Amino acid sequence: MRIQLAALSLRRHVSRTLLAILGVAVSAAMLLDMVMLATGMRESFASLLGRNGFTIRVSPRGTLPFDTEATIAQASDATAAMRRIAGVTAVAPVLGTTIHVLGDAEPVTAFALGVDPSVQGDYELLEGNDRGPGDALVASDALLRATRARIGDTLDVAVGFDPQLRTYTGRRRVVVTGRARFTYLSADDRAAALQLASVQAMGGADRTDRVSLFMVRTAPNVDPESARVAIERALPRVTALSTAGAVAEAQRRLSYFRQLAFILGAVSLTVGFLLVTTIVTVSVNERIGEIAVMRAIGVSRVHVVQQIVIEGIGLSLAGAAAGLVLGVFTARYLNSILRGFPGLPDAIDFFLFQPDSAFRALGLLVASGIAAGVYPAWRAASLPISTTLREEAVG
């Protein structure tokens, strides 16, 4: 009965009701998008770093991984020292550099990683292998396209280009043995992975026994934080960063988006609340006489309040449902814009739909809709019946 009366009341002003639902839907969509933005970056970044089970990154002291071209000296000793730390199950050294693939045309420049293929966590092999005889090279699709090379081809690769003298610090012929997707790079990046020793040798004296970073895997029952502290204690010239620390750092750098999400989410919630309040208040004001009549014929105050609150819930629920669909579509669009950041790894998403967070946010909107209806409903139901009837009759 109450639901039926509330539905009739909403249908009485169809255009007004539709407009209110549209308003709530846009607010709900915005709120949902902002919740997805606030949680999406953190979750997708944590998921990216957690791949392959590496829980700690070790870079030159005071730097973040690959934030600068600084390197860690005496890498072999450092590797051995870290392997001795309790709970450390694997240490993957990585040396980054720029390589030039030489040929008849202009050299093709690519980002190269020197790795130990047996413990690497930087790429996922799609085809071929990464442990061929001699100098093996694993390439990204973008590099294969740029060099028109295929698995089995031999490439002339050089490092340390001097543009004035047209010389290189090192040059080798390597065989393309595999095709890979590089976890921390974008699909458009020309990238390659070679044996660590090859990259160190091509880099000359500057790169002998040096690495850009270590990725460290810890045992599942070991707290990465304690291993991180142990690494920093054992190697004073490095900074060790756990996945949680890296996520916190990324959060700090991208705090602008998080705060923007918070502000716009709060504004959306307020707008939705105000919209439902306004609609319900006006609707109640219009029906004061009707409500007085209902009260006069014995309809209880609680019944009246419930009917009006149901109207608010109806508006909020319909708006939230429409907002859910609208929000998912707009989030995809906004995500496609932000994914245009140059060099962003493919695995990073700014907007991530997480049912828990999304439904909590929409639940909050519906709750605000309920709260929006309570006051005008209670006020209307509390009006003196006879005075209201007389005023309404006189006009």
Next chain:
Amino acid sequence: MAIGRPARSRAARQISGVTTRRLRALRRGLPALALVAFALPAKGAAAQRIDSIAPWRGTERTIAIDERLAADAGLRIGDRVILGAEPGSPTGDTVRIAAIVERRADPAEVARSEYRIRMHLDHLQQLIGYGDRVDRFAIATAGGAATDSVLRRINSMAFGFRAYRSREIAVETSKTFLVVSRFHRAIGMITIVASATFLLCIMLLKVDERRRDVAAMRLMGISRTTVIRTVMLESSFVALLGSLFGVGLGFVTAAFVNAHYQSVYRTPLRFAIITPSTVAYSVLLSLVLGIGAGALAARRLARTAPLALFGR
């Protein structure tokens, strides 16, 4: 590069470890956009110098540090620090701080919290063993045709160099901000749709509330056109007042946003700017929506029989 106090003045402590070469941004998913430390000719300092002392005439080298480093490390003009090419390097170069400079309002630097120092070019080359090398030259020209001529000459004559217009480099390096700008525009569009719906709703309700007044006016013999015009005038007045209040609120919010983010990121950059075109756009939009909603509701009211409006 590392920087620390000399052992004789205070226990040497490392503050930061950075290199001077080109950065590789976003290789590990962290946006990294700016150079960390850089050497400039004496006249080339782009940052505003906020404190300095007279040029030192002795043999000791001097550096300028940014205000963030000065504040965090408690460094002052005249303090001596040790510079090293490697973090924890046992050898270093003791230098004197000669100036503290303010950071530029550069969006590329906003999210980065590293410290910056400025050194003389030869000093940095010597410190990091870079030889007689530089990463790039900045060339001032007379502008216009002179720039084209210089570009042509350098690119045809110089072996191993490539000259670019500053504008081309700016376009290439500002892709991140183009993305942010596109994102802001998209968010702005959604906000406009939300606020337009809200405004339309409110205006319709506002006019709807006037049904008894409209009925009375019609019964008194006032024409439909006059009624519609009156209601439209009233709704446009409400929209104008509301938008003016909104502009004021916008200025206050922008001031708050700027103060907040400038303090968070410790930058003079302005994050929110209200331009005359922004004001004009928002006022115009609310006027159009207000008048449109007023016209719609007024037409509907004017067409309804006056007694029906009274509920009879």
